[in-house]
Amino acid sequence: MSAVIATHSLHKRFGDVHAVRGIDLRVERGCVYGLIGPNGAGKTTVLRMLLGIMRPSSGGISVLGASPTTDRPQLRRRIGYLPGELNLGERTSGAALLKHLAELSGPVAPGRIEGLAERLDLDLSRPVRSLSKGNRQKLGLIQAFMHSPELLILDEPTSGLDPLMQREFLNLVREARDAGQTVLLSSHILSEIQHAADAAAVLSHGSVVAEGEVSSLRPAAVSRVRAVLSEVTAREIRGGLAEPGILSDLQIEPAPGNQLRVQGAFRGRADELVKALSRFTVQELTIEEPDLEESILNLYAQKEQEESA
Ligand SMILES: Nc1ncnc2c1ncn2[C@@H]1O[C@H](COP(=O)(O)OP(=O)(O)OP(=O)(O)O)[C@@H](O)[C@H]1O
Numbered sequence: 001m002s003a004v005i006a007t008h009s010l011h012k013r014f015g016d017v018h019a020v021r022g023i024d025l026r027v028e029r030g031c032v033y034g035l036i037g038p039n040g041a042g043k044t045t046v047l048r049m050l051l052g053i054m055r056p057s058s059g060g061i062s063v064l065g066a067s068p069t070t071d072r073p074q075l076r077r078r079i080g081y082l083p084g085e086l087n088l089g090e091r092t093s094g095a096a097l098l099k100h101l102a103e104l105s106g107p108v109a110p111g112r113i114e115g116l117a118e119r120l121d122l123d124l125s126r127p128v129r130s131l132s133k134g135n136r137q138k139l140g141l142i143q144a145f146m147h148s149p150e151l152l153i154l155d156e157p158t159s160g161l162d163p164l165m166q167r168e169f170l171n172l173v174r175e176a177r178d179a180g181q182t183v184l185l186s187s188h189i190l191s192e193i194q195h196a197a198d199a200a201a202v203l204s205h206g207s208v209v210a211e212g213e214v215s216s217l218r219p220a221a222v223s224r225v226r227a228v229l230s231e232v233t234a235r236e237i238r239g240g241l242a243e244p245g246i247l248s249d250l251q252i253e254p255a256p257g258n259q260l261r262v263q264g265a266f267r268g269r270a271d272e273l274v275k276a277l278s279r280f281t282v283q284e285l286t287i288e289e290p291d292l293e294e295s296i297l298n299l300y301a302q303k304e305q306e307e308s309a
Pocket residue numbers: 014017019037038039040041042043044045046084188
């Protein structure tokens with residue numbers, strides 16, 4: 001497979017702020033690749049350098065076999081970009097704005113814009129200035145997808161979208177991949193990356209701290225367990241849940257009605273948790289979806305420990 005995006009030892013400094021610290025990325029053709037990281041991790045800065053909006057302080061970048069800094073006009077037509085902060089012409093309607101953008105981005109198949117607007121439930125006749133944040137985001141998505149570009153670069157694409165539209169967005173991403181397009185998306189919403197991406201890199205303080213196929217990262221998944229138990233002491237809970245290694249980071253606090261509220265991190269098979277809890281009187285129980293970032297950072301910490309052992 002050929003890499004659509006390759007970066008080598010990429011750095012970006014803004015004065016004293018070292019925002020990107022030696023990133024090596026490789027995104028293969030036809031792949032959906034996620035950049036995960038908390039606010040300020042450097043995701044937007046990496047995306048902007050890939051687009052040639054910003055020059056790296058040092059390091060190499062190849063995008064679709066070209067250099068974003070020297071070949072930007074030519075690359076523009078081959079890439080669909082959704083910026084994190086949309087700057088849209090305010091006076092026109094959505095339809096007029098997209099028509100103008102289509103002249104810059106290259107040919108758009110007849111009916112494509114209308115089809116996307118219908119799927120995303122956006123009224124294109126309304127002036128852009130009257131649109132809500134979510135509707136502006138939809139307009140941003142349409143302009144990124146409309147010319148079926150070889151590469152889509154999407155910065156926080158579901159920001160402001162309701163759950164139904166988030167699902168429609170995921171459908172668009174899957175269709176793009178099935179059509180052989182490559183998608184790079186950034187998010188701090190981890191379940192979004194889990195659902196959308198084939199592979200992901202986790203960014204923290206400007207560095208990639210973990211990378212790999214999303215499916216291969218699942219076994220290390222960590223869930224958060226919260227329960228309210230009655231007729232029990234904190235000591236019995238520690239003995240039943242923490243000491244056998246069922247829950248880590250165990251926190252126990254009093255709850256109304258002489259009960260105890262328990263929280264902890266769980267990795268492993270659900271069966272083990274159910275068996276361990278069956279010894280107690282469980283009044284409430286919630287198990288939160290595994291947190292991909294926590295899981296991956298965990299995996300990274302394990303790897304570091306193994307390497308230093
Ligand atoms: N133009 C700039 N001038 C100075 N510092 C900047 C500039 N752009 C980004 N930074 C800094 O670089 C770091 C990385 O920012 P970046 O926006 O890339 O992070 P991010 O992961 O995209 O986070 P967010 O989701 O909050 O946008 C931050 O410390 C930010 O303050």
